[in-house]
Amino acid sequence: MKLERSFYMRDALTVSRELVGKVLVHETSDGITKGRIVEIEAYKGDIDKAAHSYGRKRTERTEIQFGPGGYAYIYFIYGMHFCMNVVTGAKNSPEAILLRALEPLDGIALMEERRKTGRKSSLCNGPGKLCRAMGIDKSCYGLDLCGNRLYVEDDGWEAGPGKVMTTKRINIDYAEEAVDFPWRFILADSPYLSKRLPKL
DNA sequence: GTGAAGATTAACT
DNA sequence: GTTAATCTTCACA
Numbered sequence: 001m002k003l004e005r006s007f008y009m010r011d012a013l014t015v016s017r018e019l020v021g022k023v024l025v026h027e028t029s030d031g032i033t034k035g036r037i038v039e040i041e042a043y044k045g046d047i048d049k050a051a052h053s054y055g056r057k058r059t060e061r062t063e064i065q066f067g068p069g070g071y072a073y074i075y076f077i078y079g080m081h082f083c084m085n086v087v088t089g090a091k092n093s094p095e096a097i098l099l100r101a102l103e104p105l106d107g108i109a110l111m112e113e114r115r116k117t118g119r120k121s122s123l124c125n126g127p128g129k130l131c132r133a134m135g136i137d138k139s140c141y142g143l144d145l146c147g148n149r150l151y152v153e154d155d156g157w158e159a160g161p162g163k164v165m166t167t168k169r170i171n172i173d174y175a176e177e178a179v180d181f182p183w184r185f186i187l188a189d190s191p192y193l194s195k196r197l198p199k200l
Numbered sequence: 201g202t203g204a205a206g207a208t209t210a211a212c213t
Numbered sequence: 214g215t216t217a218a219t220c221t222t223c224a225c226a
Contacts, residue, residue, distance in 0.1 A: 041207070050207065052222095061222060079219030081208050098207055128208050138221095172207060 003152045008069030008145065012042040012088045012095035015069070016185045019086070021159045022152050024102060026134045031110045033134050035102030035124050036157070038190040041169045042183040043085070045094030050175035053094035064142050065094040072150055074131075074141040081128030084136050086145065086152070100170075100184075101125045103192040104133070126194045163188050170195065 045053030073085035102124035111133035
């Protein structure tokens with residue numbers, strides 16, 4: 001079943017923990033693609049130097065994060081990649097969750113066509129890659145995840161005990177003390193992670 | 201209007 | 214491990 005608004009209205013860290021193992025669904029004119037969420041990172045604008053909305057900085061780009069949870073925050077990075085976030089928290093609480101890796105479930109042929117690669121395991125194992133495989137671009141910015149085009153569903157699958165782990169985030173070395181926040185959530189035994197499990 | 205930097209990826213040494 | 218590709222967004226004039 002599709003996740004409801006109330007699921008997203010909670011704290012980003014709480015939502016993150018429960019979002020691992022859920023299924024991202026994108027319905028397009030080319031077909032439907034689905035992928036299980038195996039790696040995500042939480043960003044909290046009020047205290048997190050790594051967040052675009054750090055210091056409650058409100059710009060045209062981060063505007064959607066200040067609304068209620070349950071909306072898509074898409075941004076373009078390094079001139080060639082899109083990244084998708086799920087906005088969480090209540091209104092005026094700039095929090096979001098970056099989707100870093102998915103396990104392809106449905107529409108895999110369509111993903112391969114978009115990605116031009118034959119290896120299923122590398123189809124969605126990175127923020128930029130999963131967006132391309134899922135057909136997500138700027139036109140998805142601000143979409144309501146409680147709508148019927150781009151949303152997250154719970155298919156009843158559950159991670160085994162201790163399988164959801166937290167680690168430090170990736171590629172935010174400029175964020176000073178925030179680099180040590182354990183806000184990356186992963187499915188420990190998934191072969192679809194963007195990087196190998198760091199040593200603990 | 202202009203310039204610098206980036207929540208990445210793929211290719212190369 | 215290092216680096217180029219490539220362009221939106223943001224800060225400042």
